[in-house]
Amino acid sequence: MDLLKVTIDGIEIEVPAGTTILEAARKIGKNVPPAMCYYSKLEGSGGKCRTCIVKVSQGSTKDPRPMPKPVASCRTQVMDGMVVLNETSPEIMEARASVVEFLLINHPLDCPICDQAGECHLQDLGYAHGKQKTRYEFKRRTFDKIDIGPYVQLHMTRCILCYRCVFTCDQITNDRVHGVLNRGDSAEISTYIEKSIENDFSGNVIDVCPVGALTDKTFRFKNRVWFTKPVNAHRNCTTDKCSGKVQLWYKGNEVIRVTARKDQWGEVEEFICNTCRFEKKETTDWVIEGPAKVDNKSVIGQNHYELSYDKPVVPPKISLFADHPSFKDDSKFIN
Amino acid sequence: MGIKILTKDIDVPGIQNFQVYRSYGGYNSVEKALRMTPDEVVEEVKKSGLRGRGGAGFPTGMKWSFIDKKSGKPRHLVCNADESEPGTFKDRYLMSKNPHILIEGMITSSFALGANLSYIYVRGELMYVVNILQRAIDEAYANGFLGKNILGSGYDLELHVTCGAGAYICGEETALIESLEGKRGNPRIKPPFPAISGVWSNPTVVNNVESIAAVPYIVNNGGEEYAKIGIGKSTGTKLISASGHINKPGVYEIEMGVTVEEFIYSEEYCGGIWKGRKLKAVVAGGSSVPILPANLILKLANGEPRLMSYESLSDGGFATGTMLGSGGFIVFDETASIVHNLWNFERFYHHESCGQCSPCREGTGWVEKILHKFLDGHATMEDIDLVADVAKKIEGNTICPLGDAAAWPVASAIKHFRPEFEWYVTNPEEACKPGAYYTGDKLVLA
Ligand SMILES: Cc1cc2nc3c(=O)[nH]c(=O)nc-3n(C[C@H](O)[C@H](O)[C@H](O)COP(=O)(O)O)c2cc1C
Ligand code: SF4
Ligand code: FES
Numbered sequence: 001m002d003l004l005k006v007t008i009d010g011i012e013i014e015v016p017a018g019t020t021i022l023e024a025a026r027k028i029g030k031n032v033p034p035a036m037c038y039y040s041k042l043e044g045s046g047g048k049c050r051t052c053i054v055k056v057s058q059g060s061t062k063d064p065r066p067m068p069k070p071v072a073s074c075r076t077q078v079m080d081g082m083v084v085l086n087e088t089s090p091e092i093m094e095a096r097a098s099v100v101e102f103l104l105i106n107h108p109l110d111c112p113i114c115d116q117a118g119e120c121h122l123q124d125l126g127y128a129h130g131k132q133k134t135r136y137e138f139k140r141r142t143f144d145k146i147d148i149g150p151y152v153q154l155h156m157t158r159c160i161l162c163y164r165c166v167f168t169c170d171q172i173t174n175d176r177v178h179g180v181l182n183r184g185d186s187a188e189i190s191t192y193i194e195k196s197i198e199n200d201f202s203g204n205v206i207d208v209c210p211v212g213a214l215t216d217k218t219f220r221f222k223n224r225v226w227f228t229k230p231v232n233a234h235r236n237c238t239t240d241k242c243s244g245k246v247q248l249w250y251k252g253n254e255v256i257r258v259t260a261r262k263d264q265w266g267e268v269e270e271f272i273c274n275t276c277r278f279e280k281k282e283t284t285d286w287v288i289e290g291p292a293k294v295d296n297k298s299v300i301g302q303n304h305y306e307l308s309y310d311k312p313v314v315p316p317k318i319s320l321f322a323d324h325p326s327f328k329d330d331s332k333f334i335n
Numbered sequence: 336m337g338i339k340i341l342t343k344d345i346d347v348p349g350i351q352n353f354q355v356y357r358s359y360g361g362y363n364s365v366e367k368a369l370r371m372t373p374d375e376v377v378e379e380v381k382k383s384g385l386r387g388r389g390g391a392g393f394p395t396g397m398k399w400s401f402i403d404k405k406s407g408k409p410r411h412l413v414c415n416a417d418e419s420e421p422g423t424f425k426d427r428y429l430m431s432k433n434p435h436i437l438i439e440g441m442i443t444s445s446f447a448l449g450a451n452l453s454y455i456y457v458r459g460e461l462m463y464v465v466n467i468l469q470r471a472i473d474e475a476y477a478n479g480f481l482g483k484n485i486l487g488s489g490y491d492l493e494l495h496v497t498c499g500a501g502a503y504i505c506g507e508e509t510a511l512i513e514s515l516e517g518k519r520g521n522p523r524i525k526p527p528f529p530a531i532s533g534v535w536s537n538p539t540v541v542n543n544v545e546s547i548a549a550v551p552y553i554v555n556n557g558g559e560e561y562a563k564i565g566i567g568k569s570t571g572t573k574l575i576s577a578s579g580h581i582n583k584p585g586v587y588e589i590e591m592g593v594t595v596e597e598f599i600y601s602e603e604y605c606g607g608i609w610k611g612r613k614l615k616a617v618v619a620g621g622s623s624v625p626i627l628p629a630n631l632i633l634k635l636a637n638g639e640p641r642l643m644s645y646e647s648l649s650d651g652g653f654a655t656g657t658m659l660g661s662g663g664f665i666v667f668d669e670t671a672s673i674v675h676n677l678w679n680f681e682r683f684y685h686h687e688s689c690g691q692c693s694p695c696r697e698g699t700g701w702v703e704k705i706l707h708k709f710l711d712g713h714a715t716m717e718d719i720d721l722v723a724d725v726a727k728k729i730e731g732n733t734i735c736p737l738g739d740a741a742a743w744p745v746a747s748a749i750k751h752f753r754p755e756f757e758w759y760v761t762n763p764e765e766a767c768k769p770g771a772y773y774t775g776d777k778l779v780l781a
Contacts, residue, residue: 047692048692184696
């Protein structure tokens with residue numbers, strides 16, 4: 001197959017036609033644009049949150065003109081000879097900081113009581129690009145909490161409308177009962193007439209949600225995630241299409257949560273069924289494989305705070321945290 | 336009197352009926368086009384220099400030539416009759432008074448594109464227009480101009496009229512397509528563009544009512560004849576929806592190239608500012624285009640008169656110019672409040688944002704709230720810069736141009752009328768009194 005050459009922040013890589021800028025950056029593994037709505041496993045996702053924007057300073061070898069506006073790297077395909085600026089473009093860093101500002105102005109910032117804290121992508125994003133002080137002085141938008149079925153709670157106030165859960169329900173589960181009501185800043189995720197979602201795979205919406213808007217009712221307020229210990233495990237699951245490969249989150253000897261396994265970009269590797277997720281909470285239900293690594297990007301996950309006052313923080317450098325002495329030793333993550 | 340193309344017969348009694356319309360030469364372009372090849376029709380439209388009347392002014396012939404004919408998929412023409420831009424009301428006028436001109440244009444244009452199934456998507460609030468169009472379509476079917484084997488040519492066309500549910504965003508062409516397909520009206524992320532994948536994933540052209548209604552004249556008289564009308568790259572005539580503080584609000588068909596001054600002050604058009612007052616500002620192309628103070632709308636930076644044309648209105652870029660847009664010409668007299676008007680526009684964009692992308696969803700509401708502080712008398716000097724900055728952060732970073740449409744009015748109002756914003760900050764009691772208006776004579780060139 002023909003390979004196309006693309007340069008991102010000065011690093012060159014060759015990728016097959018059809019690859020997006022974001023996927024190319026992930027292949028390089030450095031200066032990867034943050035993605036809050038794109039999800040490689042969900043068809044049609046991306047393009048909405050605008051955090052992954054980059055500047056295309058040269059369209060292609062054939063047509064070297066720059067693109068006039070920032071583009072969403074998750075939905076823009078690479079052309080041969082394309083030159084992309086991400087973290088090396090001050091304009092992009094500024095535009096990204098504004099997107100983060102927009103995402104946060106109506107966010108409740110209730111991390112101290114949110115189950116997602118510690119594994120929340122918005123928290124990481126805010127840490128990397130957010131400002132210390134808000135310029136927003138108005139009342140923040142709120143919604144009532146909604147129980148969607150026995151296992152999942154929807155806390156719309158925290159939602160960033162990434163549409164991932166909508167795509168998940170549409171593509172992974174059998175019924176299309178989950179969607180968006182209203183528009184603009186009144187838009188909300190909802191299920192059909194507040195119907196509960198009763199579907200073998202509905203629990204996956206919890207894993208794809210980048211923030212704490214969809215949480216696991218069987219885990220709510222049980223513990224902070226950074227006090228729990230993830231372990232890879234599997235079982236011979238009989239549900240059609242369920243891989244049975246999970247992460248068990250231990251507190252002492254007790255399994256207090258079961259999730260799908262996630263890759264280095266925070267995406268679910270293989271979706272799991274509700275039986276595995278909500279009903280198998282004994283060690284004896286599982287074949288234990290061993291400790292799982294935790295994404296070391298998460299700020300709280302590593303108990304590592306660094307404040308910079310009043311100016312946007314330096315671009316996120318994964319290595320910044322990986323180099324930290326407390327992370328040299330993997331066992332630290334799981335204690 | 337300038338030449339009239341679209342509104343020539345609009346006041347003929349009974350022109351809504353097929354027979355009357357036909358007796359005035361109606362549907363001749365269909366007969367003529369069916370004797371040509373589709374590509375020849377496209378060629379005439381290219382030669383005419385016709386530019387899209389929906390707002391962006393994209394050359395119609397060129398748009399038609401982009402439609403994917405190679406894939407062999409069915410093709411569609413969609414008429415954008417969602418007209419909801421504040422200040423714009425020309426399409427509904429044309430459709431309700433002379434529906435057959437649109438139906439004729441739809442048939443001729445669909446033939447040129449090789450479309451056998453086409454749609455007219457009407458704004459949800461205009462149910463009466465849907466009924467008028469449906470009646471006209473029924474008549475066209477009954478007379479053999481629609482349906483199978485039109486006039487024995489072998490060409491088939493089904494034409495449907497459908498309506499939205501009341502959302503401005505459904506005027507954006509890909510949101511319109513989603514809505515037409517029965518889905519939530521969210522703009523699609525492009526590419527792919529409709530010319531490759533539009534309605535039902537088939538190649539599609541979306542055109543404004545007025546663009547399509549101009550096609551019969553072009554086919555009947557030839558593209559070159561049409562190109563002789565107008566000025567420069569602004570060929571033909573344009574419907575202008577004139578509103579605001581003028582003596583004669585209404586829809587006017589102008590030959591492009593008329594001076595702005597003549598348009599505002601002559602008896603043939605707006606008839607001057609009402610109550611003998613002075614002109615303060617104009618929004619020349621619908622609510623999204625930059626607002627200009629009187630001196631800049633009447634004259635170019637070099638002192639020459641500004642004309643009603645794409646090029647002349649945008650002369651000077653966004654520093655001293657604006658855009659023709661959809662032709663929604665809103666006039667403000669000296670008593671109008673620029674600040675209040677801006678808030679009103681932004682309230683609209685906030686209400687109409689679809690909510691998909693973060694900058695528009697969150698930014699439009701924020702802008703509206705900050706502007707409301709001025710009306711409440713609570714604004715500070717910092718708020719002027721803040722609202723300009725928030726608007727700037729929306730611009731250019733959204734999925735569809737609604738974000739830009741919300742940002743441009745803010746930037747231009749503050750650029751050209753900053754002292755008035757400051758007056759709201761320094762003299763809130765005075766400024767917020769009902770009927771008070773800013774008289775500081777500081778409307779100088781930036
Ligand atoms: C928010 C938004 C609203 C729009 N509303 C309309 C509309 O009501 N009518 C219209 O013809 N075009 C509207 N447009 C422009 C269309 O997307 C499209 O460009 C146009 O229909 C193309 O037709 P034309 O080439 O004949 O101008 C809108 C665009 C945006 C971004
Ligand atoms: S710019 Fe506004 S209207 Fe357009 S897609 Fe984004 S949120 Fe929707
Ligand atoms: S991840 Fe690309 S726009 Fe959201």
